[in-house]
Structure formats: structure tokens, C-alpha cells
Amino acid sequence: MTHTLLAAFALAAALPALAQSASDRKIAATVTAETGRHVELLERLVNVNSGSLNLPGVTKVGEMVRAELAPLGFQVEWIDMTATGRAGHLIATHTGNGRGKRILLIAHLDTVFEPESPFQKFVREGERATGPGIGDDKGGIVVIVAALRAMQAAGTLEGADIKIVLTGDEERTGAPLAIARRDLIEAGRWADVALEYENLAREDGADKGTVARRSSANWTLTTTGKTGHSSNVFGPGLGYGAAYELARILDEFRRTLPEPNLTFNIGVMAAGTPATLAENGYQVSAGGKTNIIAESAVARGDLRALTPEQEAKTRAAMQAIAAAGNLPGTSARLVFQDGYPPMSPTAGNRALLTKLNAVNRDLKLPEMAEMDPARRGAADSAFVAADVDTLAGLGVAGGGAHAEGEWIDLPSIPLQALRSAVFITRLSKEKR
Structure with missing residues (x-):
């Protein structure tokens, strides 16, 4: 077993001690047990080139994610976008009991690295891993999968109403924009809460909450x-x-x-x-x-x-x-x-961060202050933020996005999966 995997397992092993309720403990135990599985899933995803203009590659990554979500009870559909010059979007819907908040999870399948880029492979380097799109945004997809699998194991997924939209052209949007973002905007109007899984903001070792992004x-x-x-x-x-x-x-x-x-x-x-x-x-x-x-x-x-x-x-x-x-x-x-468009720092977005910080307190994790929006780029969450309270940057921690050598901290996978699974569980139980 590599040093990187040992480090990831070491962090995951500590997670159950942080949990409070029975469901939280089961979530943490599942995240612990499946850390290796999700590092391996990330490696497989990264090793398939899915540059925005590589339509077959984006489609293949979509099929790989479909294979993860369908067994969890999601109805998965592929929205063809070849008319816009792009591959398409993956939309997965989990029908719960209809009593709690409807939750939209957002990430993307494509990367900025096209097939001609020399940067093509997942490589473990100590407690880090490098690879094209490893943090932006294949790491975010893995966090979503890991969180949902933990919720299923804890019995909290069954009643949850969740929709996942994984766009295939976030890095280089298809045209016309009205068609390319039609399905995402519709999902935002369906939802009561939107959570976006691009890179976690981290400054001076402290995790930050993203309540705003600029246009x-x-x-x-x-x-x-x-x-x-x-x-x-x-x-x-x-x-x-x-x-x-x-x-x-x-x-x-x-x-x-x-x-x-x-x-x-x-x-x-x-x-x-x-x-x-x-x-x-x-x-x-x-x-x-x-x-x-x-x-x-x-x-x-x-x-x-x-x-x-x-x-x-x-x-x-x-x-x-x-x-x-x-x-x-x-x-x-x-x-x-x-x-x-901009994702403005609304009171509703800040209320979501307050709820996430309640999760952090219960898990004995540091609370997250707001990230300076001037230090974040634009993302797909902006297309839904006008219609629904939105919190962004819930993916893995790393750096070097859009450049050769893009990297993540592998231990952030189980940490972020735990945070998200508990957070989504609580939101799904809030009355609409």
C-alpha cells in the first residue's frame, strides 16, 4: 500500500470518533471503510481524458459516474449536447419521501486538458496526487459519490430528494448558452438548496466557505x-x-x-x-x-x-x-x-454556511469563515444562484487548477465526504 493511501486511511480512521449521532457514526464508518475505493475511483476517472472538446472522453466519464449512481437508486439520464458542440450532461435524480428540502448537487465531467496536453495521468506523490482535472472537478465528483454511498449505508439516503447535474462543458461552455445551461437552470428552479463541488477553498491551512462567486x-x-x-x-x-x-x-x-x-x-x-x-x-x-x-x-x-x-x-x-x-x-x-453570471453573497447563501458550520461543530471540526469572492473563479453554481440558496466549493482541497501539476490532498476526500453526507442528511430532513 502506498504512503498516500496510508495517509488517507489514517485520516479516515479518525472520523468515527468525531461523529455524534448513530447515523453520523455509520456515515463516518462507511467513509472510513471506503476511502481506498474512492481513491481508486478518482484514479480511474482522472486517467480518462475528458477535455471539454473531447466528446467521447466526456461521454465515457459520464458512463463511469452513471455506474456509481444507478446502484444507489438514482434515475440517470444523459442529455445530449452535440448541437452546442459539446458532449452532454449527466443528470441523476433520487426520489425520496417528498417531505424534506430538495437538494441539487453540481459538478462537472470535463477538464481544461485536451488529448494533446502532455498532462494526462494520475500520479500519487506522498499525501498528494496529481492529474488532469483531479480537483477541478473529478475530485468533487468522487466526494459526491462517497457521501451518497455513506448516506445509503446509514439509511439517510432513502428519504432524500436529490438531483445531481454534472455538466460536460463547464470549462468551455457550448453555444448557445441558453441551451447549454437550460437543464441546469431548470434543476435550480426545482431545488430548495444547491451545493456545488468544485475545489474547497483553503487559506493558511484553514478551510473556507464559498457563499459568493464573481461573474x-x-x-x-x-x-x-x-x-x-x-x-x-x-x-x-x-x-x-x-x-x-x-x-x-x-x-x-x-x-x-x-x-x-x-x-x-x-x-x-x-x-x-x-x-x-x-x-x-x-x-x-x-x-x-x-x-x-x-x-x-x-x-x-x-x-x-x-x-x-x-x-x-x-x-x-x-x-x-x-x-x-x-x-x-x-x-x-x-x-x-x-x-x-455572478453568484452574489445573499443572506440565504450565508445561512447555508451557518448550517454547515453547525455540522463542523458537531464533528469537532474548525468552523469555516467566508472565502473572499475575489479569490475564486466563476462556476456553474452561478447559473442557479438567482433561484436557490447556494453554497459552493464543497469538493476536495488542492491547488494548481488549470495547470500541469494540478494536485489534491488525498485525505480531503474522506473529510469532505463526511461533511457532505452529514450536511445533506440534515438538509434533507428540513421541511420545505
Whole structure:
């Protein structure tokens, strides 16, 4: 047995001592007994490439998860999404007694690592394991499976009304967005509570609760100018050119728009005669000479805000800057592309964290403070947060997401499974 598995088992062995009620003790005992099983499940999931554009790989991971959920009494269906350019979503529904809260669990099957990436395999490294998507979000899927299996063993799953939505395109959403997120949004309207299983937030060794996530929208700024010999730049005939107009607008963004929880990054830009943005939206090209005034310029970036109001206000301000005060001889056009909405820090979300902290106290675990939303990315939970109280970041602890060397702490699997199983059990018994 590897050192990593020994460490995972050592933590799991301590879990029953933390539990209070008979069902909690059974949950903890099951998590302990199945720690090795779930590390092995994670390894199998990680070793199947499921980059967002690898449709067969995403589908295969979905079938692997179906095999875990169907024996637990879930009705599992595959929602084909090839019309959006993606594989599809796995939706699993467990019908309980109809008396308690309806609970939605959210995670995703895909990763950012496509088949051409050199980073493809699960590797154990001491108390850590590395692998593509190991934390984002295959570790989260394993926590869900482990928690539900523990609930079944304790007899608390039988009466619970639970729906699981595992999207197949979280890292690179299919289009149109209205179709790609239709089923997730419908599930959010069905639910009374939503729990999302991306990476657990951890700072200075302390676990944090995620009650808010910022939005993620893209924007494209295009400017045009009159081209000609550079000796006439700034003059009445040719004006300033597209490059200076692009710089004016971007610098005005920088000087006037910053405020707490708001960012607007410039990811790529170019100016020249001409400058063009590729159809994929991620590459630009330009040509020109030092003695030619730039005819066109383009910049593409993102916008992240904490609330719908903050995002709407910022979009309007950016449009006003682009439209007003154009330098002589230039014009500008700013276009936004909708993406992930914000998951605002509502009273309902904070109430869920309070309930989770009650679980932590009963399990003799440290309470979890709120994570700074500016330190978290966007996620699928944002699509349901407008309709249902939502708590995010309930997956495994780790780091390096979206980069080669992505890793997790293996002992966080049983810990998070215990937290979730007890938490879901209690929520399922609350009256609607």
C-alpha cells in the first residue's frame, strides 16, 4: 500500500470518533471503510481524458459516474449536447419521501486538458496526487459519490430528494448558452438548496466557505483609424490612428473603473494595418510598419463582478468611455459576450454556511469563515444562484487548477465526504 493511501486511511480512521449521532457514526464508518475505493475511483476517472472538446472522453466519464449512481437508486439520464458542440450532461435524480428540502448537487465531467496536453495521468506523490482535472472537478465528483454511498449505508439516503447535474462543458461552455445551461437552470428552479463541488477553498491551512462567486463575461473592443504616412499622425487629415484610440479607451478603463470585487482584464490585443481577431476569439494578428499609422486595433478581455448590479453598471460605463471622446479620425466599438453570471453573497447563501458550520461543530471540526469572492473563479453554481440558496466549493482541497501539476490532498476526500453526507442528511430532513 502506498504512503498516500496510508495517509488517507489514517485520516479516515479518525472520523468515527468525531461523529455524534448513530447515523453520523455509520456515515463516518462507511467513509472510513471506503476511502481506498474512492481513491481508486478518482484514479480511474482522472486517467480518462475528458477535455471539454473531447466528446467521447466526456461521454465515457459520464458512463463511469452513471455506474456509481444507478446502484444507489438514482434515475440517470444523459442529455445530449452535440448541437452546442459539446458532449452532454449527466443528470441523476433520487426520489425520496417528498417531505424534506430538495437538494441539487453540481459538478462537472470535463477538464481544461485536451488529448494533446502532455498532462494526462494520475500520479500519487506522498499525501498528494496529481492529474488532469483531479480537483477541478473529478475530485468533487468522487466526494459526491462517497457521501451518497455513506448516506445509503446509514439509511439517510432513502428519504432524500436529490438531483445531481454534472455538466460536460463547464470549462468551455457550448453555444448557445441558453441551451447549454437550460437543464441546469431548470434543476435550480426545482431545488430548495444547491451545493456545488468544485475545489474547497483553503487559506493558511484553514478551510473556507464559498457563499459568493464573481461573474465572468468577455468583451471585444475594436477601433479604427485613418491610415497613411506616420509623418502626418496627429494632424487634421489623418488624426491619431486606431492604436492610440485603443490605448485611450483601455487607459480610461484603468483609471476610472476600479472598485472592490471588480476586475476587467485585457487578455490579448493588437494594432496595425490590418489587425484581426481570429474566429476562435483567442488569437490576434497584425501587420504594419513603423512609418504607417495603424488602421485598426482590437483588444479582448473579461469582466468579473460580484453582483448583477455591479456588472450592469460597469458595462454601461465601459460603453460610455468607448463611445465618447473618440480621438480625431477614429471610431470604436465595444461588444460584450455573456458568460457566467455572478453568484452574489445573499443572506440565504450565508445561512447555508451557518448550517454547515453547525455540522463542523458537531464533528469537532474548525468552523469555516467566508472565502473572499475575489479569490475564486466563476462556476456553474452561478447559473442557479438567482433561484436557490447556494453554497459552493464543497469538493476536495488542492491547488494548481488549470495547470500541469494540478494536485489534491488525498485525505480531503474522506473529510469532505463526511461533511457532505452529514450536511445533506440534515438538509434533507428540513421541511420545505
